Amino acid sequence: METTKTIINYTHRQAGHCESGATSNLFKFYGLDISEPMAFGIGNGLYFSYIPFLKIMFAPMISFRNLPNTVFRRATQYLGIEATVIKKIKDPKEAMAMLDRNLEQGIPTGMQVGVFQLTFFPPEYRQHYNMHNLVAFGKEGNLYHISDTVMEFPQVLTYDDLLRVRYAGGAFAPQGKMYWINNLKPGIDIKPAIIKGIKKTVYEMIGIPFPLIGVKGLKWMARDLKKWPKKHGNEKASFYLGQILRMAEDFGTGGAGFRYIYGAFLKEAGELFGNHTELLEAADIMGKTANKWREFTYIGARNCKNRSKPEEDYGMLSDMLMGIAQNEEIVYRKLEKIKF
Amino acid sequence: MKESIDKSEHPDDVPGYCYNRELFYGFDKERGFTRELSYQNQSNQVIIRQSWDALEKRLEQVQEAVRSGNVSPIVYYMEKMLMELPMLSAYMGLNRLRVRWHMTPAGFRRLKPPMLERYARLFEITVEELKKPGFMNK
Numbered sequence: 001m002e003t004t005k006t007i008i009n010y011t012h013r014q015a016g017h018c019e020s021g022a023t024s025n026l027f028k029f030y031g032l033d034i035s036e037p038m039a040f041g042i043g044n045g046l047y048f049s050y051i052p053f054l055k056i057m058f059a060p061m062i063s064f065r066n067l068p069n070t071v072f073r074r075a076t077q078y079l080g081i082e083a084t085v086i087k088k089i090k091d092p093k094e095a096m097a098m099l100d101r102n103l104e105q106g107i108p109t110g111m112q113v114g115v116f117q118l119t120f121f122p123p124e125y126r127q128h129y130n131m132h133n134l135v136a137f138g139k140e141g142n143l144y145h146i147s148d149t150v151m152e153f154p155q156v157l158t159y160d161d162l163l164r165v166r167y168a169g170g171a172f173a174p175q176g177k178m179y180w181i182n183n184l185k186p187g188i189d190i191k192p193a194i195i196k197g198i199k200k201t202v203y204e205m206i207g208i209p210f211p212l213i214g215v216k217g218l219k220w221m222a223r224d225l226k227k228w229p230k231k232h233g234n235e236k237a238s239f240y241l242g243q244i245l246r247m248a249e250d251f252g253t254g255g256a257g258f259r260y261i262y263g264a265f266l267k268e269a270g271e272l273f274g275n276h277t278e279l280l281e282a283a284d285i286m287g288k289t290a291n292k293w294r295e296f297t298y299i300g301a302r303n304c305k306n307r308s309k310p311e312e313d314y315g316m317l318s319d320m321l322m323g324i325a326q327n328e329e330i331v332y333r334k335l336e337k338i339k340f
Numbered sequence: 341m342k343e344s345i346d347k348s349e350h351p352d353d354v355p356g357y358c359y360n361r362e363l364f365y366g367f368d369k370e371r372g373f374t375r376e377l378s379y380q381n382q383s384n385q386v387i388i389r390q391s392w393d394a395l396e397k398r399l400e401q402v403q404e405a406v407r408s409g410n411v412s413p414i415v416y417y418m419e420k421m422l423m424e425l426p427m428l429s430a431y432m433g434l435n436r437l438r439v440r441w442h443m444t445p446a447g448f449r450r451l452k453p454p455m456l457e458r459y460a461r462l463f464e465i466t467v468e469e470l471k472k473p474g475f476m477n478k
Binding site for chain 1: 362363364368421
């Protein structure tokens with residue numbers, strides 16, 4: 001049997017966060033040199049929401065990231081790049097045929113997938129998490145060449161496996177979502193895009209008048225954390241705390257719930273704007289806050305290990321989280337006041 | 341700070357996994373923001389472990405319930421696939437109430453072979469395994 005073989009010369013680079021990594025790699029493929037933190041910052045990856053009355057995986061819903069595909073969509077929009085995003089494809093076969101056509105034309109294509117049935121993924125990570133992104137860059141017979149930024153090396157997936165992960169069910173189902181860049185003209189000025197990106201992030205973190213989103217949500221969660229052991233018992237409190245830490249540290253966040261990546265973005269932006277003192281200061285505080293997040297994980301993990309007898313006082317953890325929230329607020333207030 | 345906590349607070353009894361290095365960012369005063377490739381550290385492995393332990397505990401409870409005939413094996417396999425009722429009904433393309441009826445022993449007994457096959461295909465098992473899960477033989 002004759003096997004068709006098309007492999008695009010696409011460089012796989014590992015990244016901290018799946019979507020901004022994919023976005024940055026796609027931009028680099030078309031010759032626009034944008035690092036992962038830069039793509040993350042321009043595309044408003046940073047976000048926080050805490051929804052205690054919605055239970056996901058038997059614990060309150062906590063999210064440190066924006067809705068899926070926000071990073072790619074906003075980054076291309078702010079940078080003025082022509083891109084196509086197809087949100088929903090009803091027929092799975094048609095979705096795969098579209099992917100094949102793209103690959104034949106030499107377009108690396110990003111896709112949203114579910115993690116649970118992703119065969120090359122570490123088994124420990126395989127939960128029903130549908131906001132993962134990967135890029136297909138080649139086809140060889142029945143096999144697709146995949147660049148997944150969580151993995152160290154490029155991977156392969158069969159036709160059936162890829163179809164299955166693209167049509168995973170559950171919350172935020174991918175429904176065959178795919179995206180690619182049509183046209184990227186050289187000589188794009190990224191400064192205006194950075195300003196737009198920062199303003200939008202600041203709005204999302206402190207501007208939205210709803211108490212469960214952004215810094216307000218973080219403070220709400222800190223207050224709730226104190227009550228969990230009394231309200232739910234130690235066992236469950238430890239599981240809920242574990243959920244916060246899992247969301248902050250695992251699932252490809254680059255550590256500390258994307259705070260490190262955002263700090264790196266602020267620093268890069270500061271250097272780009274001619275050593276802008278306020279931006280660099282903000283980056284510094286963000287870095288310190290991220291270190292505090294990591295400390296919080298180290299201490300919290302002890303409670304997760306010894307579930308029925310908490311080693312650390314939940315009141316202390318709550319105060320720590322409150323301190324983190326206040327530090328973050330300082331950063332956003334600082335960014336709000338900057339006049340470019 | 342990182343090393344001291346790593347060594348003293350988390351002895352090596354945590355089953356570590358190390359087949360894929362990930363990219364982690366870091367920050368310190370001298371070097372600024374850093375990127376490094378490493379395996380998940382011990383405290384992250386603890387919190388990953390926790391969710392799988394919680395699953396095992398739930399599975400044990402469900403096994404007990406299936407043995408005593410309170411619920412049907414579908415509940416067991418649903419838990420094993422980390423699913424919940426809305427997700428299962430979405431994957432099956434059935435109404436939630438109907439799936440809930442299949443979760444009761446009476447509803448499960450009256451299931452017709454095609455429907456059993458659909459469930460078995462979703463759970464990636466045979467129909468016999470679906471009717472009589474492995475833990476029932478012990």
